Amino acid sequence: MKKTDVLVIGGSAAGIVAATTGKAFYPDKSFMLLRKEKQVMVPCGIPYIFGTLESSDQNIIPDAALTGAGIELKIDEAVSVNQEKKICTTADGSEIAFDKLVFATGSKPAVPGWLKGADLDNVFIIPKDKEYLDQFRKKLMEFEKIVILGGGFIGVEVADELNKTQKAVTIVEMLPYVLNLAFDEELAAKAQACLVDRGVNVRSNVGVQELAGNGKVSDVILSNGDTIAADAVILSTGYRPNITLAQEAGFEINNMGFIKVNEYMRTANSDFFAVGDCAEKHSFITRSLKGVMLASTACAEGRIAGMNLYKLSTLRAFNGNVSIFCTNIGNTSFGAAGVTEALANERGFDVITATFEGVDKHPGTLPGTQQQIIKLVVSRDSGVVLGGEVVGGATTGEFTNLIGFMIQNNMTIDALLTAQIGTHPLLTASPTAYPLIKVAEMVAKKRRAA
Template identity: 45%
Template sequence: MKYDVVVVGGGAAGIGFVSTALATYPKKKILMIKKEKDTLVPCGIPYTISTLDKVESDIMSTKGIESAGAEVLNDVVTRIDPKSKKVFTSSGKEFEYDKLVLATGSNPIVPKIPGVDLKNVFTVPKDINQIKNLKEALSNSKKVVVVGAGFIGMEVSDELRRAKKDVTIIEALDRVLPVAFDPEFSEEARKIMENEGIKIKTSSKVKEIVGHGKVEGVLLESGERVDAEVVILSIGYRAESTLAKEAGLSIGISGGIWTDEYMRTSEMDVFAIGDCAEHKDFFTRRANKLMLASVAAFDARIAAANLYNLKLIRQVKGDLSVFSTSVGGFIFAAAGLDETDARNGGFDVEIGIANSVDRHPATIPDTSKVKVKLIFSKSSGVLIGCQMMGGKSVGEMINVVGTAIQGGMTVADLTTLQIGTHPLVTASPVVYPLITAALDAYAKLNCKEK
């Protein structure tokens, strides 16, 4: 059977692509092939532990794209042949395509240490059955060790605390959230977690997971042993590019599938989007391993809009990291470069700091304190990064910053930013956090110029 478009994968990238493609090319015949009947919302997986009543509450439905005309098949693609333009599945089916889109996602990294195969050792995949197994194991356990203090590790640990578990985080680097935030924000996150009763061991590496058939503890390289009934490995993800490799497509240095600016691979009429594709840094154009649902959705829109011809010219040539996470009820968010990476990358920077609140007056009941750190190029004044923490308002405020970075806004642009405010929903226009932080940097730059 032949389709205009075959999509392999049904996560955020796949569903986002089909939605956009149907809007752009409504007469095209589209088939999505996905392994699982039910696909989880990636960012919601940690919250299936406690916040959500059941794992099924996190399912990402395909009903919308099916009602719009797409076909969805639950099967496993075992091989693609770009020369004959065919896709083959484990059930023995084969499909011809005009355009093929690979949205095969990523898989959790499993470290090569003794004991990873013991019962009650889990990763955090996007597989509903494995997450159900994890939740069942947790229901009968008290002591949990989480290996890795990145976004997923911290969010999982926060949820475990809510479920009244005895939680210990093991992190090889010297601080929590080490890749996304500068030390002062990492320290704030650590204090919050420790105040909630979570034990954190940084600069610590796991030597072995010990037990007899089932997990009993984790042995660190220092010789210390941490007792555990469940171990959750959260040390990152690796692009699932097997189909592409076996088909001879070019693979990038990060392990993801190489694409051009329009998500086209090295093979004619084959696209790659989401976690399986290699991404490039917004500022340096160097390959990176950026894996975010928001980036996957961006990839999907770019690929779908330009599927048959270049309708949407991509003027932003790199992928900007914009994200937020919840730590003990506080929101931590970042966009662009942090100060550490900026300086290591050769940028001469100036910093703007603001400590404010997100309502006015501050006596409004749901007011939260907000801390903002803006990072500017010292020579040009261009905004290159931001970190902030506070209440839920931070989750949207960081998107304003992401827009400002994409638009090449400068410190002067931000100090004259025109905004709308209201006492019940925003910070005061007099001390709006982003503008106040920009003014701080502006003053420093002007003083140095004199």
């Protein structure tokens, strides 16, 4: 029987960070990471193997991140966990005894059970499985007409990448616009317009009735009766947490299908943790249960679990999911953090919003200058920032992260108005028109007028 102090099950983002952080905080403890995949994909990079990257080999997380940190790596599948005896059994018959265990078992693509024709040939999913994706990618190159069901981040990114390879790509999205869950409609509309301008056909505000074909898919029949011819269909209809191992071991699962954990990522058994896509999440703003699955969130949870394995700290707790998203369509990037205006209103918050439009360099005549739009959602009574959305160029990702920091630290509009910034003509907007401060001024004016 093998023995380790800490066993991490799952080798993607959450598992890697939980193991490496844990080893850094508790160097005297032995760590083992157990995963079934020979190679692990960079989750957020998967859409780019269909266009920008030459092969999936360019989208691999090196094992050196683990082995170089002194973590033992075992390639095998966990088939059972005995909670009382603290023993994990694997597919090759091995038994691993442990003191602490972290479930980082991730998620799998959700295939709608009601969708007739989902079992036809040339209907694909997007798992984090290199072998499947390599075969899928090779086969996809033979097709011309590709329909993607779902206009979330993965659907949009895969569509844009396939569009680069001169495929005829159509996205079908039941909401009014693509990315409509992450962005308010006026900015989601801009994202959709960018896709359309680049040659992607978008059928939004309509659902799918069924997939049709004789053995292999040939048509997508929409809920309004329209038909779209398809050589292949990609289901980008969300993911479900992998919780079977934990559930069979007796751990509690919430009503959204995630492993229940507290703010330290602990389960009800203090020696067992869960992180990443399989773990329960609550909104930082609304405190409601969330189904968000992001590698960035998974890494944050992995750090929290790793730091708290043997010693809890109230300063190292996960106090809710801020829901920070970014994506890129052509030369335009989109980012969002916290709640949208629509969600804030739906949840009963009294908010003020403002949107500032400027440029990301100064003067605006500099080569490569791009439009920059920032929208903030702010609590009317306290002035605390609850959400924000960004459209622009290469700085969009970092602006979005900055808004996320503001939300997580309960930053107010007044604090933003007194913030000190550094600017440079080639790197930022003008100090006289810095977008975060200008939009804060607009919010402050509305609050004074209220």
